[in-house]
Amino acid sequence: MDEARGARRTGILFDLDGTLIDSVYQHVLAWREALEDVGIDVPVWKIHRKIGMSGGLFARALLREVGAPISPDVAQRLQTRHHEAFERYRGAVRPLPGAVDLLERLTAYRTPWAVATSGRRATAGPNLALLGLPEGVPIITREAVARAKPDPDLFLAAADALGLTIEDCVVVGDSVWDLLAARRARALSIGLLSGGYGTDELERAGAFRVYEDPADLLRHLDEVGIRELE
């Protein structure tokens, strides 16, 4: 098979928090504070397990746990409080091992890639800055779509921004919600352990392959069919 110049390219659609940036645990504790602030008591591990969902679904999923109603006012306060709390944790946030190298390698390979996150641009922006992204990389944040993960809209928009069909893209994410969104979009997906989920959880959610973190994915790019375009 000739996969050289002019052949179909595989695009990579990255989640951000827990996939490229080591920020999941800080987000988890920021949500814990925000929830307690509006009188909702949810243990931390349950918040962890819902991270990566859209804010609206996230709030609804947590409320299912506690059985309380939530008004639009409270939903807005939750978002604001989470953003404020996360700002306090932000100083400890770092890129994940290999994240910058992986993105550079993909760029060098001329493999198209994009970022698609359920986060809002205000929160995601400084995290993206840590990665030193090159010009022209499509960044799809919460504001760009009607429904965030586990709906497939973010990944569909990211594929579109790369000029690719979703079937020609591989989603890389750390959460069950990334992988479910990928399946709904009919994209293959790679799970990373760096968000703190277990291998089993990621495989059951449909991961085609599971690696530790971006550095581990970089070492195994050949396993997922990513190679230099000749």
Place this chain on the structure above:
Amino acid sequence: MDEARGARRTGILFDLDGTLIDSVYQHVLAWREALEDVGIDVPVWKIHRKIGMSGGLFARALLREVGAPISPDVAQRLQTRHHEAFERYRGAVRPLPGAVDLLERLTAYRTPWAVATSGRRATAGPNLALLGLPEGVPIITREAVARAKPDPDLFLAAADALGLTIEDCVVVGDSVWDLLAARRARALSIGLLSGGYGTDELERAGAFRVYEDPADLLRHLDEVGIRELE
């Protein structure tokens, strides 16, 4: 079978952080800060996966990841920095759902129970205070034994303090290290998801049964053979 008065009792040996107290994620971020402070860069999820080990093994396990040597001085600074950082996070720490009720029920049932934690008394003390423990409950902390989890010493000492053989005890813990220590001691073990590990990880480490948190265990005490002593 007559299991009434005079029959052999089952004792329960509880881990503390992640099992009775919702403190794992705060410990994780406190370790992250302490490690960075001594120049060791480890992603947060890997710290999470080592939590619950003895401090010495924990440091060694993380250093295996980064390949750096560690001096006794640095090990001491790590402990101190972790303790200081955790003190800043402590305000957000709460008992896990059902923890207080579960302990009260066991006491009402006259089921002997104890706490066995890899943490030091200085760090564990205020967490124990959140539970409002009754007088006379054995609390085994790091200082009481030569080797902490995944060595079985803490659980063996706790069984001993209850006047029971370890075979008559059930260990309840949230981490793989609790469950491995229980197996090495030949105790049955119950895994709780409340520390943020997945069901699969806990089962593979030998959990006899897995529940969400203390509230869920309380609802299923009959499944593990705990009932009121007549």
